Amino acid sequence: MLRTAEITAELTGKELRGSDAHQLYWRSTLEFSLDCFICERTGRTTVFERGAERALCSGSRSGFKRHHTAARIAAFDTTNGREGLAVRALIDFWWAPFTDTRDGNKTAAPTSHPWVRLHLGYYCKDAKESGTDSIQTNLVRPHELKCKHCDRVLGVDAQTPAVRLLV
Numbered sequence: 001m002l003r004t005a006e007i008t009a010e011l012t013g014k015e016l017r018g019s020d021a022h023q024l025y026w027r028s029t030l031e032f033s034l035d036c037f038i039c040e041r042t043g044r045t046t047v048f049e050r051g052a053e054r055a056l057c058s059g060s061r062s063g064f065k066r067h068h069t070a071a072r073i074a075a076f077d078t079t080n081g082r083e084g085l086a087v088r089a090l091i092d093f094w095w096a097p098f099t100d101t102r103d104g105n106k107t108a109a110p111t112s113h114p115w116v117r118l119h120l121g122y123y124c125k126d127a128k129e130s131g132t133d134s135i136q137t138n139l140v141r142p143h144e145l146k147c148k149h150c151d152r153v154l155g156v157d158a159q160t161p162a163v164r165l166l167v
């Protein structure tokens with residue numbers, strides 16, 4: 001059946017604003033773990049790109065290789081407000097029950113311990129160069145994102161990204 005999950009995240013910190021800010025923005029690609037009905041494994045890292053009509057399951061070391069799967073980014077909204085730099089992504093994915101062929105885990109939607117990685121881009125005026133960074137579920141927080149060119153703080157990652165099943 002078709003399910004929809006909502007992923008939200010936010011960066012905060014005074015470094016997001018001001019004359020020496022790094023124009024931090026959310027890039028329209030993300031990784032999200034799903035229980036994959038094709039390779040019948042739970043918690044597979046699945047790569048999403050905004051605009052693509054399918055996603056890429058990373059498969060497993062033994063057996064299934066990377067393969068396309070029925071999942072996509074249905075909506076991707078970013079806001080740069082007073083509070084911080086926020087992102088809200090809706091993920092549509094096809095879910096079917098199975099038992100993991102390797103460890104016998106039962107499936108869940110989205111998955112029993114969802115994990116997400118979100119990507120960021122920025123521009124350093126000092127170095128006149130762009131850079132990229134990412135945040136993910138399993139990080140020690142609060143965490144300061146730093147420019148790889150000038151080492152200044154880009155923003156603060158204070159809260160774990162939230163994952164909620166909508167439908």
Ligand SMILES: [Zn+2]
Pocket residue numbers: 036037038039040041044057058059064067069
């Ligand atoms: Zn798979």
Ligand SMILES: [Zn+2]
Pocket residue numbers: 022123124125126127147148149150151152
């Ligand atoms: Zn910099």
